[in-house]
Amino acid sequence: MSDQGGSEPIIQYCGIHKAFDVPVLRGVDLSVGEGEMFALFGPSGTGKSVLLKTTMGLIQPDQGDVRVAGESVFYGGPKALSAIRKLAGYVFQNAALFDSLNVLDNVLMGLPEDELYALSRSEAARKAWNALELVNLDPELVFAKLPAELSGGMKKRVGIARAIVGRPRILLWDEPTTGLDPVNTAAVERLIMRLSRELETTSLIVTHDIEGGLAMCDRVAMLEGGRIRFSGSPSQFRASPDPVVQAFVDRAAAEAQLDLAGEPSGVS
């Protein structure tokens, strides 16, 4: 398996096993290099979200460990874990905004607790303001709104603002474009590229949008049957002789056709 990227690995999954009622992950080994844009594909229900959550210690594997920036997530103790959680931002699939907090307070939750206490209210608000502007929201318009008053696309952006406000070195994206229409999908993909560049982060993106992932990312991997079936560059992925990978690429092409056919004219 060509699993080694060009740059120093910043995230390393080592032999991750996880079973709920049935085995989900059965020995996942994968590394993501510093500064990379990395896409993770796979059929739904294969454990992509579970794998992504182990990176932050949100799900405990039955076996194996994750190392983030040299620290062990599961054997490094609470100090290492909290350092890792400061280092990385997680964008949840359905935004996971806190229902009872308005947009401003949701974004402020993205600042580490000690940093939040050290800042004055207006300094903290300025950071949240910047984060909202970075995700193309008008802070003036949205800051006082509750999550229930936002559209799906806006929620997603607020979720992204909350993940980036603390300036993480790593961004973990769980299906950032799922459930969005083609216009919003393209917009969010541009946003991911721009943020990764401007904030100089490593991005690990779990996505259904194979075409988008192949176009955006330096490296891609495919999770299938609880293991990494493929890991390499987008061109290697397209050219892979593996029939499972081939079927996946074909399906992506077919879906892209459908999207084009289904797209109303005049919208780009």
Place this chain on the structure above:
Amino acid sequence: MAEVLARPVVGSLRGLGRAATLVAEHAGAIGQLSWSIIVTLVRGRVAWRDIVQQMYVIGFQSLPIALVTASLAGIVTSQQGGYQFTGSVPLYVLGSVVVESMILEMGPVLTAIVLVGRVGARITAELGTMVVTEQIDAYQSLGRDSIAILVAPRVVAGIIVMPLLVGLADADGILVGMFAAKLTTGLGYESFLYGARLFWHSWDLVYSLTKALAFGLAIPLISCHMGLRTGGGAAGVGRQTTASVMFMTLTVLILDALFPPLMLQ
């Protein structure tokens, strides 16, 4: 033949084994949760503002329904007692019957059952929704302690508020029972209070408030525990809330049954 006869026995033994495992598993998880709550409290990571807000929701907002329930219990006890005490039992004994049954049993247990429905179900549904919408994961990924923010304030508020609620419910049930006795049996307030004092032990009030404390701990603790174990989307939240209400109701009744041998010897 013997095999056929043995099958239901083996089956029910297996069921018993499963139930025992389940009880042990819940007990272990609740023990762990309690320990985490104590740790966050000792480290001073729980905000007073959150506790006060939960006291308002759990206590103040439950007051009307708790008082209505206690009033009805007072009316019923005093009427049914009055109906029984004809002939040889002097009517002033009714004062003691109303006071003792309100304080020992009706006040704490009925208030607890009201809180199971009003507060416990709500907590399980709230936390369960936060689990399935990944808000609990979000707290953790942002380095926040969801026990300190969500669980500890509810449990502390329950412990503080429940004895107050039960104290008020006791007093309310007794007063209403006294009026009802006067209306339906003609028993004067003086005689009612005379009867009440004749069999009164101050210990009974301690008993009542200790029960309240136990229920005030059990209801938020179990409802938070059940909420945090929710899985399976919106349907999962519904299932888990129902299971939680059953769990809390049974716990209240079982705790209630344990009190007399422990405290009334």
